Amino acid sequence: MQIGPHILRNNVFVAPMAGVTDRPFRQLCKQLGAGYAVSEMAASNPRLWATEKSSRRTDHEGEMEPKAVQIAGADPQDLADCAKFNVDRGAQIIDINMGCPVKKVCNSWCGSALLQNESLVEKILHAVVNAVDVPVTLKFRTGWDRENKNALKIARIAEQAGIQMLTLHGRTRADGYKGDAEYETIAAVKASVGIPVVANGDITSPEKARFVLDQTGADAVMIGRAAQGRPWICREIDHFLRTGTLLPAPYVDEVRSLMDEHLRAHYAFYGEFLGVRTARKHIGWYVKDLEGGEAFRQQMNLLESTDAQLLAVDQFFESQWKFGERLQYRLSESSESGLIDVIKPMATAA
DSSP: OEETTEEOSOSEEEOOOTTTOOHHHHHHHHHTTOSEEEEEEEEOOGGGTTSHHHHHHTOOTTOOSOOEEEEEOSOHHHHHHHHHHHHHTTOSEEEEEEOOOOHHHHTTTOGGGGGGOHHHHHHHHHHHHHHOSSOEEEEEESEEETTEEOHHHHHHHHHHHTOOEEEEESSOTTTTTOSOOOOHHHHHHHHHOSSOEEEESSOOSHHHHHHHHHHHOOSEEEEOGGGTTOTTHHHHHHHHHHHSOOOOOOBHHHHHHHHHHHHHHHHHHHOHHHHHHHHHHHHHHHHTTBTTHHHHHHHHTTOOSHHHHHHHHHHHHHHGGGGOSBOOBSOOSOOOHHHHHHHHHHHHHO
């Protein structure tokens, strides 16, 4: 798999997700087998470039290459300027967001709302491609709604504009994340263009990744929500695609160590106050579907210091040893109460 001059390790990618794919998480996913990961979207509005939030979103210090930044907006010149700004800060690939279905993005005529205006899409793509000397890619959806699917036309416009890779989510903007992703449109787009196409949407297991690649003929898969709390899904999918065999669940001790590494990097990135609060969602995702996970998550939200969080997470994974040396998902909902006692004293101390 290749994007411009960048030869990737494999064809398992991590999707850009607002509030999730920050530098520590991207780096962890790459460490655990992802061939490529894209940053959270950066707003094209120049008034926002210098904000602390935007600076974090485009921080790639020490990250495994290639470094990809996703940009979002509706004005061709603003997007071109934003692309140049990020390339000057180290971005090696620019990805344009025309896939986000969130209302506050679409209400600004950004994200997937742009799919309603094909002439504006064309102007944006040409402006950004001509503004930078790095590969430009596009992430989009199948259309505005199910009666107005225009992915084939958008794909052709993109290829003619010089876009070097397409990532297509198998839902319309109106679908949001409801229902099941469909892959027929992705297959049709792949058959109609000569540039790489990445399939996205509901890829939650190694078997599903294989199915989607077979159904669509896509060059790669992009994993979104399934990587939240399970970044090792990247190596599981890569291994299955290469060998046809499934890896066992990770060892408890490995995840315990990975969690400690992830949290410490997260705190260093955000600082103590914000780090504790933004780490809670990651911790919740890690323990979801583990025995006692929900009770632990509720108690975790009471902790107010990084030390308390680290100790509680360590003790939670120590408690998982009673179920085996590897993580055991989707066990019964019994025996939640015993795990509450693990962190109650720390919640009081915090």
